[in-house]
Amino acid sequence: NAGVMQNPRHLVRRRGQEARLRCSPMKGHSHVYWYRQLPEEGLKFMVYLQKENIIDESGMPKERFSAEFPKEGPSILRIQQVVRGDSAAYFCASSQRLANTGELFFGEGSRLTVL
């Protein structure tokens, strides 16, 4: 039973380019979460999505960042016009309904480096 799959594992971009990070949840999970981990900092919640719906985007920066979870295919976190401060590890997690199971399953992360 495959876990949460994230790709790419490592991504290097120059300032001003776009970064696209993909996440396939565990089989049977319809809830996806994105978190960001900055060096020497904890995990910061970014966005929570269900299929075709953004449920909570309170942690997303107002500009340049967007997320989607289409009916078919993986969830995508998109960062436009990247800046050096976007360099971080981005983790995706999935669950069945959190209120019922109480547990998130994490992917291995995508590490973005902005030159």
Add this chain to the structure above:
Amino acid sequence: AQSVAQPEDQVNVAEGNPLTVKCTYSVSGNPYLFWYVQYPNRGLQFLLKYITGDNLVKGSYGFEAEFNKSQTSFHLKKPSALVSDSALYFCAVRDIEKLTFGTGTRLTIIP
């Protein structure tokens, strides 16, 4: 909003000694509390959770945590540390439909 605090950035423990990683919480209502572990360059792995019931919760790899309502704490413990326990540990609380994490505690077990 619900939150957790991990007061120690770094904890060092000699191999074979008991270990404690501290976590305090601030919630409205009943807390749903979690511990996760992160090994280098990996994602987070679930260790244990407290939802309701016994205050002492047992989890993976011999870890346990004690829920203390009067002290609003949920400390992670293990009776005898292994070198392989060296990792980054996160406490978390359920906040409506997401988990909010603490800043993490780096545990180093010294051989």
